[in-house]
Amino acid sequence: MTQADSFQQAVNGLISAGQRIWQQGWCPATSSNFSQRLDDSSCAITVSGRDKGQLSADDIMRVDLDGRSLDGKKPSAETLLHTTLYRRDPGIGAVLHTHSVKATLVSMHADGPVEFKGLELLKAFTGTVTHESSLSLPVFDNSQDIAALAKQVDDHMNETGTGHGYLIRGHGLYTWGPDLPTTLRHLEALEFLLDYYWHASRWQPAEAREVDR
Ligand SMILES: [Zn+2]
Structure with missing residues (x-):
């Protein structure tokens, strides 16, 4: 596949992902951003400030893995949170960031990592074969200093592993996977x-924040 083919495929995938995510109400008011890896040094990502439910090809751009525009368009302020993931793990092929009500509520409620266990749907995550597994979502404080936040996330992952996602307090959710369909499933x-x-x-009692069956 040529680089142009892979960009076109990413454009098509991100447009339809945006429609699907918007229908769920998870990317209101031009918030959120979606990306797909193109190669080992660049990715396709949504342009800043666009309506994610009505994306067109013009709303998708290319950036390098330092978050710099490769085509003159303006990337989202949060682009570094995507590219830092692509840099740390060559197996990551897509990243989705959303601003749902539930992600925002839980991020404000949680006073530590959000832990899930004993739930059948945990099997939706790559590499998880039983509901007896657990999944931990770290919560980071929101910041307008995205470079500092990206470093904080990366440092945390150096200690705990990359995991499947994280929350930003009062803000939203990041998740990723080896390709776009898998990331949508996540x-x-x-x-x-x-x-x-x-x-x-x-x-449950307020102190029992862990979700137990
Ligand atoms: Zn955001």
Whole structure:
């Protein structure tokens, strides 16, 4: 596949992912950003400030893995949070960042990593074959200093492993996977788990923040 072919394929994939995510209400008011790796030194990513439910080819751009524009378009302020993931793990092929109500609520409620265990849907994550597995979503404080936040996330992953996603407090969710369809599956599973966690936290004692079956 030529580089042009792979960019066109990324454009098509990101446009349809945007429609699907927007229909769920997870990317309101031009928020959120979506990307797909093109090669070992660049990715396709949504242009800053576009309506993610009505993306066209003009709304997707190329950046290098330092977050610099390769085609003159303006990348999202959060581009470094995507490219840092591509740099740290060559197996990551797509990154989705959303601003759902449940991700925002849970991120404000949690006072540590959000832990999920004993839930069948954990099998949606690559490499997870049983519901007896657990998944931990770290929560980072929001910041407008994206370079500092990207470093904080990367440093954390050096200690705990890359994992499947993280929350930014009062802001939203990041998740990734080896390709775009798998990353969409991870996103839908995480949104389900966050929804479950939020409802479960209403009927469990406040100190029992872990979701147990
Ligand atoms: Zn955001």
